[in-house]
Amino acid sequence: MSNEEPDVALDQPNAEPDVAADEDALETATGDQPSVPMTKSAMKKAARRERIAQQRGERRLREREARKAKKRERHEKRAAGELDEEDMPQPKKRKLISFGGRVVVDLGFDKDMTDKEITSLVSQLGYTHSANRAAGTPFSLLFTSLNGQTLTKLTNQNESAYLRWKGTEWWPENYDRLWATDEAVKPTVVYLTADSEEELSELKPDETYIIGGIVDHNRLRHATLNKANEGGVRTARLPIGRYLSELRTRKVLTVNQTFEILVHWVESRDWEAAFNSVVPKRKFDEGGRKNKRKKGADDDGDDDVEEEEKKIVLTTEISQKYYCISNAGQKSGPRPHTNRLANSIPNFFIDDAKPTSSGSGEQ
Incomplete structure (x- = not known):
């Protein structure tokens, strides 16, 4: 009688499972897969994004090849003297005249x-x-x-x-x-x-x-x-x-x-x-806001901006409302959070994209 164990020993009822191997397999599977499985909708969106990206790359490649072919054809026609004026690239019509200085x-x-x-x-x-x-x-x-x-x-x-x-x-x-x-x-x-x-x-x-x-x-x-x-x-x-x-x-x-x-x-x-x-026109008013009050008119509203620039604007969110507090500490009333509040903030609180301060240029 042979002493060799059958190959199907694991199928026997008394055989113990390989616990360590099962744990390693579980860890590998857990590490490879996301913690939250993707829904069918998310999978469709991901596939659609990938498809669009691929199509965009293919389209750009075709456009690049078409431009090269058109340029090559135009070069061959120019060399053969067959290039018509309509085929010539049209320059910009804007005519510049150099001052010389x-x-x-x-x-x-x-x-x-x-x-x-x-x-x-x-x-x-x-x-x-x-x-x-x-x-x-x-x-x-x-x-x-x-x-x-x-x-x-x-x-x-x-x-x-x-x-x-x-x-x-x-x-x-x-x-x-x-x-x-x-x-x-x-x-x-x-x-x-x-x-x-x-x-x-x-x-x-x-x-x-x-x-x-x-x-x-x-x-x-x-x-x-x-x-x-x-x-x-x-x-x-x-x-x-x-x-x-x-x-x-x-x-x-x-x-x-x-x-x-x-x-x-x-x-x-x-x-x-x-x-x-x-x-800027706002620099022309010699007396500032006082002259405007004497005249009883406000032509373009520039002085309103200057008046606002004399305030220190503190924005405090209370029940989705903001308050504009003057130097004297008196509230001018609640304001909703709109762009008007941002426009009233003095220039020195804002990193302007376009410089407006004096002190440069013709100094």
């Missing part, structure tokens, strides 16, 4: 500004470039002394997008590089500063105009004037006082405002029209 933005005040001021300056540079792109008579834009935190912030924005700005040039050196090889260029350079004694009457296509890239909230008075005088550079101020004598604030503009005024003057040859198209 150059605008330089001096970024050499990086060490004198706070981090918040540099952030505001970087935003102003973006608006300056956008204004130049939209202009029918664009300038040649040059940015000098690009170093420090200004360079860091520009580099961190959208993978150094500033390097892809068309019609711009960036120098790490100071603007005196303009006449480093030709001293005759220096007399054609004008530093625009609000503190200059000379008033600019017109822009000339053979001159270069420097705008101070500084945001200081009136901390660094005469900074651009002193720098220009030390370098022996001619200075001039925009004729704001002549055409906007009722402007009640200090006649200092942001970088992009100064640049936009130059662009508008080139297109209209009218300083007053250029100023009115750029400078």
Whole structure:
């Protein structure tokens, strides 16, 4: 009689199950499967998303191949002289006329500004470039002394997008590089500063105009004037006082405002029209809210905004309502949580996308 055990020993009634193997199998199954099983609806949605993603990839591949084929066909026709005008890619109909002048933005005040001021300056540079792109008579834009935190912030924005700005040039050196090889260029350079004694009457296509890239909230008075005088550079101020004598604030503009005024003057040859198209109307009321009360009228509601900016707005959620508390601590009444409340918050509580504070540009 053979001593070998039958292969079907586990099928015998007295055979003990392999508990350790069963536990390992259970752990493996539990680890591979999600804790909450997917419903049929969720599975259908997941399959649909996967199918749409696959179809999108296939469609993009077909479109790419079609563009390549069309480009290859157009190249072959051009080489054979068979290309019709209708097959030629049509250029943009927007006609640009270069003014001939150059605008330089001096970024050499990086060490004198706070981090918040540099952030505001970087935003102003973006608006300056956008204004130049939209202009029918664009300038040649040059940015000098690009170093420090200004360079860091520009580099961190959208993978150094500033390097892809068309019609711009960036120098790490100071603007005196303009006449480093030709001293005759220096007399054609004008530093625009609000503190200059000379008033600019017109822009000339053979001159270069420097705008101070500084945001200081009136901390660094005469900074651009002193720098220009030390370098022996001619200075001039925009004729704001002549055409906007009722402007009640200090006649200092942001970088992009100064640049936009130059662009508008080139297109209209009218300083007053250029100023009115750029400078906010709320800055023209000399007496502020008091004059409006004497007149008994509120034309455009700008003074209401200024009145609101005199309040410290504290938002406290009580039964889904918010309260606006004035400096005196008196409640002006409950308000629902709407956009009107957000609009009443003073500017210095908000990180504005578009800079509105003075103290830069024509400094």
